[in-house]
Amino acid sequence: MKKIIFIVFVFLIQFFNAQNVYLTKVEKTNENTDKFLYRINEEVKDAEYLGEVEVQGFSKDDAEIFSLLYKKAKEIGANTFSLKPFENIDGSAQNFNPANYKLSLYYLPKEKLLNQTGYLYVFASSEKDQKINLNKQDYVISPRSYLVVKTIPGVVYTISTKKLLGSTIKIQPKENSSNQYFQISSTKVKSDETGVGGLNLKSGDIIGLEKSYAEFLSTIYNKDKQSN
Secondary structure: OHHHHHHHHHHHHHHHHOOEEEEEEEOOOOOOOOOOOEEOOHHHHHOEEEEEEEEEOOOOOHHHHHHHHHHHHHHOOOOEEEEEOOEOOOOOEOOOOOOEEEEEEEEOOHHHOOOOEOEEEEEOOOOOOEEEEEOOEEEEEOOOEEEEEEOOOOOOEEEEOOOOOOOEEEEOOOOOOEOEEEEEOOOOOOOOOOOOOOEEEEEOOEEEEOHHHHHHHHHHOEEOOOOO
16 A cells, blocks of 8 residues: 555656646647748747647756647647747736746748847756857856857857867858857757757767757747847
C-alpha cells in the first residue's frame, strides 16, 4: 500500500511540474506547406488570425517545448505567431510568466515579414550567466536572456566564449543578409523530424540556431539591456 501511495505521489509531482502545450482556440485553418514559424509584431495587422496555443508549466527544455508548439501550430496551418499577454483586472498586460503563457497563431505571406535582415542575436543558456566577447567588447548575458546587435554589411563580427578551451567564430554579413542566431551553451539543442528547432552548426559551445526556434526563444527570453 505504501508503495502505491509513493508511486502516485511521484506521478503527481511529475504531472504538476510538467509543461504542457494545448491548442486552446481554432478560429480557422489554412492550407499551406510553409515549414517556418516566425514571430511577428506590427505585421499582425496584415496577418490572418487562426487560433491560440497555451503553454502551462515550466520546463528548462525549450527545444522540446518549441517542438510541441510547432506541431500544434502546423495542425491549423500557422506560419507566424505573437505573444498574447494575460491581462490584469484593469486591462493592463501582466508581466510574462514562463510557466504559463499564450501565443496567437497566424498565417502571413512570407514577403510581408519585416525586420528579417541586419541583426545578430546571441542567446544565453537557460541555467547560468554566459560571458562572451564580441568584437573586443565583453558582455555577460543572464540566464534566459539574449543580446541583439545591429550589424553592418561587410564588417567581420568575432564571437568568443572567453573560456580556456572555449570557441570563437567569425561572421561577415552581406547587404540584406538574413538575421543570424547563436546560443552560448555546452548543451546540445534537440531536433525533431521537422528539422525545426534543431542544430545548424556547432563550434564547441557556440551553437547556430534555426530561425524559427530562435524567434521562439526571443519571445520567452528577456532582451538584454546592452542590446542595440
